[in-house]
Amino acid sequence: xxxxxxxxxxxxxxxxxxxxxxxxxxxxxxxxxxxxxxxxxxxxxxxxxxxxxxxxxxxxxxxxxxxxxxxxxxxxxxxxxxxxxxxxxxxxxxxxxxxxxxxxxxxxxxxxxxxxxxxxxxxxxxxxxxxxxxxxxxxxxxxxxxxxxxxxxxxxxxxxxxxxxxxxxxxxxxxxxxxxxxxxxxxxxxxxxxxxxxxxxxxxxxxxxxxxxxxxxxxxxxxxxxxxxxxxxxxxxxxxxxxxxxxxxxxxxxxxxxxxxxxxxxxxxxxxxxxxxxxxxxxxxxxxxxxxxxxxxxxxxxxxxxx
Numbered sequence: 001x002x003x004x005x006x007x008x009x010x011x012x013x014x015x016x017x018x019x020x021x022x023x024x025x026x027x028x029x030x031x032x033x034x035x036x037x038x039x040x041x042x043x044x045x046x047x048x049x050x051x052x053x054x055x056x057x058x059x060x061x062x063x064x065x066x067x068x069x070x071x072x073x074x075x076x077x078x079x080x081x082x083x084x085x086x087x088x089x090x091x092x093x094x095x096x097x098x099x100x101x102x103x104x105x106x107x108x109x110x111x112x113x114x115x116x117x118x119x120x121x122x123x124x125x126x127x128x129x130x131x132x133x134x135x136x137x138x139x140x141x142x143x144x145x146x147x148x149x150x151x152x153x154x155x156x157x158x159x160x161x162x163x164x165x166x167x168x169x170x171x172x173x174x175x176x177x178x179x180x181x182x183x184x185x186x187x188x189x190x191x192x193x194x195x196x197x198x199x200x201x202x203x204x205x206x207x208x209x210x211x212x213x214x215x216x217x218x219x220x221x222x223x224x225x226x227x228x229x230x231x232x233x234x235x236x237x238x239x240x241x242x243x244x245x246x247x248x249x250x251x252x253x254x255x256x257x258x259x260x261x262x263x264x265x266x267x268x269x270x271x272x273x274x275x276x277x278x279x280x281x282x283x284x285x286x287x288x289x290x291x292x293x294x295x296x297x298x299x300x301x302x303x304x305x306x307x
Contacts, residue, residue, distance in 0.1 A: 039203070
């Protein structure tokens with residue numbers, strides 16, 4: 001199995017964990033938000049540190065501008081993103097926020113290559129549009145007021161920032177390093193928010209179901225999914241990797257069927273079909289081929305020697 005195939009499978013598996021977390025996250029609807037997130041990222045960070053030590057991976061301290069990039073990933077993709085989902089759900093139906101996330105592949109296919117030093121590839125960009133349309137069809141449209149639309153925009157920007165802002169530091173820190181640093185930063189930020197808004201007693205208010213939900217989010221959706229996703233982004237590039245975010249709504253529909261006891265509607269099947277077409281179109285392109293927008297110069301023909 002090639003490294004590109006392994007990276008694609010890693011990204012797809014990571015998005016499967018993310019898509020399957022929808023039902024789990026609902027168990028924390030009435031739990032203290034900041035305290036739950038602080039525990040989630042603290043546990044995930046400890047697991048990542050143990051895994052890095054077990055596998056012999058070296059972790060180093062950020063330097064210079066690396067602090068800014070890692071802090072930006074943490075604030076946008078981990079802290080503000082989770083808060084936007086909660087506050088946005090009070091003013092918008094879940095489908096509105098899901099549609100905002102569904103538009104992320106287009107952003108990654110457009111901006112990601114620029115951060116990596118080359119131009120976007122038209123085939124990947126077209127595939128991203130197909131995947132995004134398929135995700136919108138699968139998730140459906142919902143109603144929202146002005147505040148809800150604002151939070152949906154924040155969700156979109158933060159979800160894109162989780163990947164794009166990590167691109168400049170993936171080469172120097174690797175997937176494990178980026179995951180470790182962002183999770184301890186997120187744990188610290190949420191801990192401060194928790195103490196300021198919920199108090200230290202909030203940590204003892206969780207029931208068994210909420211504790212299990214936090215554990216699932218920490219292990220599968222954070223520690224495992226982060227490493228899988230960043231491995232995929234570093235190998236394939238942000239643009240092709242962004243197509244795999246379309247796996248999340250497929251996983252949500254597949255896992256939701258046995259939970260709810262009802263098969264997905266026809267629109268969901270149509271959306272899944274479009275997502276599949278987009279993945280086939282974009283991932284069949286060679287991710288190692290880089291279009292710099294410069295046409296190769298033809299070498300001059302040598303004069304044929306006269307007999």
